[in-house]
Amino acid sequence: MNKIVGKKPEHETIYVQIKEMVLFGEVVPGQPLTIHGLAEKIGAGVTPVREAIRRLTAEGGLATLENRRVVVPTMTMHWLEQIELVRLTVEPELAVMGAEKCSLGKVLELERLDALIDEAIRKGDIRGYLEANYRFHFTIYDAADALILRRITESLWVRIGPSLRVVCGRFGTTNLTDQHREATKGLRDGDVGKVKQALQEDIRQGMEFIRQTIEN
């Protein structure tokens, strides 16, 4: 325990690392994860990795089989419907709340992220796209300052992360039209309704893409 000046506990940072692995498609649906493998890959002890896995499991990003094996869950049609229901309820609400509190600085940051998204799409950079897309959405949601809705939303995103990776692998990134331009425009003009509508459409499109990779 030779940590000189570490502020946050290790299981916290490890949790974030593993979460981002799931969120940004570094792990594939169905892929089994060993606790030692993760510890070795990250370069950490086994104990904090276990705690992080429990947390992610609670949020749905991972699942423990009855054999105690830890895997990345594979999306089902049934799940997708439930996720869409809640996303369409919570995220537009978060967007409205966020839009009302959004500073100009935030808007500029969002436009920068939107540019990053476009660039990633052009380059076919899947990981870059997934990450920038995530940051875009949650920059708005964070502005809403609604912890519980934010937590719920995040738990839904970790569930769809691996599937989005599959979507990109199947269709490529070029087919992705984004509603983000509309959203940022709405934010600039103070047109909250437009923001809400853009987000709704964005969610519907994303869910539809995933749906197509399931019912193959």
Added chain:
Amino acid sequence: MNKIVGKKPEHETIYVQIKEMVLFGEVVPGQPLTIHGLAEKIGAGVTPVREAIRRLTAEGGLATLENRRVVVPTMTMHWLEQIELVRLTVEPELAVMGAEKCSLGKVLELERLDALIDEAIRKGDIRGYLEANYRFHFTIYDAADALILRRITESLWVRIGPSLRVVCGRFGTTNLTDQHREATKGLRDGDVGKVKQALQEDIRQGMEFIRQTIEN
């Protein structure tokens, strides 16, 4: 490790135990919990208790302060609004799905639970009321067989559990009118709309009670 024939891992059962402590009001909002204290009280090792705490923290039932202290969060108005929004969206939906799949056996079980609720109210048995009320709702929700909605709902219930205890302590259990009779009637008659409406009203009432204990 002298477990003869234990099926589930220990952190799993400990998680359930602590969750029920939160759910049924055995811990008070603001109350700090030490990891050793819990381990001792439950009669378990420290490691599985830690894992259980991480899980409950991820679900919102507990919270870790910046000092790493673990506490039962105290409800705020802001949180209550968010919880109500999601509950009113998800739980009636779960009720509808559950009602459609509800066997007669389930209906009988629900009527039994409803009787338990009445009895607990008469006796002023707070813990009994909270537990029976929980079982009643989640018996319906479980019938819906919608894992994700169920998980979200459960995470909201662990957030309001401690507050409900406060509600009962303040107002007693006698003031609690229940919508459960209406719900079971609807289930028997196959009147899904009635079930949905009863649940909505039940949720609104519960949230209103909690609201009154906050804005004192």
Added chain:
DNA sequence: TACCAATTAATTTGATCAAATTATTTAGCT
């Protein structure tokens, strides 16, 4: 070759311990 039992390897699980961090108490000073 195909199939099944037995052995071996890999992994999870939970206890224990030292180090680090935080909370509490005591002592000293004005």
Added chain:
DNA sequence: AGCTAAATAATTTGATCAAATTAATTGGTA
């Protein structure tokens, strides 16, 4: 007395290890 600083106690944190469980492999038999 009142307040600050040092010392003590309590708690968390992460590594390590033995036991248990599960997966993989080997060997034997029909």
